[in-house]
Amino acid sequence: MFDRKTHWQNVYKDKSSLDVSWYQKEPTLSLELVHSAKVKSDDAIIDVGGGASVLVDHLYKEGFSNLTVLDISENALASARERLGDSAKNIEWLEADITQFNAPHPFSLWHDRAVFHFLTEKSDRESYVKSLKHALKSNGHLIIAAFTIGGPEKCSGLDIVQYDAEKLIAELGKDFELLEERNEVHITPANKEQTFTYFHFIYVARI
Numbered sequence: 001m002f003d004r005k006t007h008w009q010n011v012y013k014d015k016s017s018l019d020v021s022w023y024q025k026e027p028t029l030s031l032e033l034v035h036s037a038k039v040k041s042d043d044a045i046i047d048v049g050g051g052a053s054v055l056v057d058h059l060y061k062e063g064f065s066n067l068t069v070l071d072i073s074e075n076a077l078a079s080a081r082e083r084l085g086d087s088a089k090n091i092e093w094l095e096a097d098i099t100q101f102n103a104p105h106p107f108s109l110w111h112d113r114a115v116f117h118f119l120t121e122k123s124d125r126e127s128y129v130k131s132l133k134h135a136l137k138s139n140g141h142l143i144i145a146a147f148t149i150g151g152p153e154k155c156s157g158l159d160i161v162q163y164d165a166e167k168l169i170a171e172l173g174k175d176f177e178l179l180e181e182r183n184e185v186h187i188t189p190a191n192k193e194q195t196f197t198y199f200h201f202i203y204v205a206r207i
Helices: 004-014 028-036 055-061 074-090 122-135 165-172
Strands: 045-048 067-071 092-095 107-113 136-147 176-187 193-203
Touching (some): 028 055, 028 107, 028 136, 045 055, 055 074, 107 122, 136 165, 165 176, 165 193
Parallel strands (some): 045 067, 107 136
Antiparallel strands (some): 136 193, 176 193
16 A cells, blocks of 8 residues: 655655755745735745745745745655754744644645645545645635646656646635636756646635
């Protein structure tokens, strides 16, 4: 039986975070969408599957003071903490499987670049959406990126699910309103192209 945690622990044990296919030196599009959400500098932001991503570095340098990084791999989180040095103590680090995540407090913005598309089982996707709805404030923002329809079919040796807006909305349900979608061609460290679509939603659930 596939063990998701072991897989990702091994990925970050065997490879430098600079060599994984999803590594970005500059998370430009993610930052643009965070800025467009107009969250306040002290609003709670979570980067789901943030692992060794440098998004948190940029947000911290810009003055965002309520940042959380979640990843299933402690190796990935350790890499990020080491990179950030003393600044790491000002960031909340959570080691968890997103399908079993119970948020310790509400968030104003949830960012996920390429976690959701790894969930090939319907039950896992349903668990993710349940965790998301529990964690996100009403009128909170969801930024989620996945491989585009017609893009890569695998990543890190695993099958993925490709998404367009209609397909993703069907998974998230009527509580999420799509504000914007943007396409990106990501060039991997191995110089291969990966086509992503980024979706920006607002959580419009009535409490």
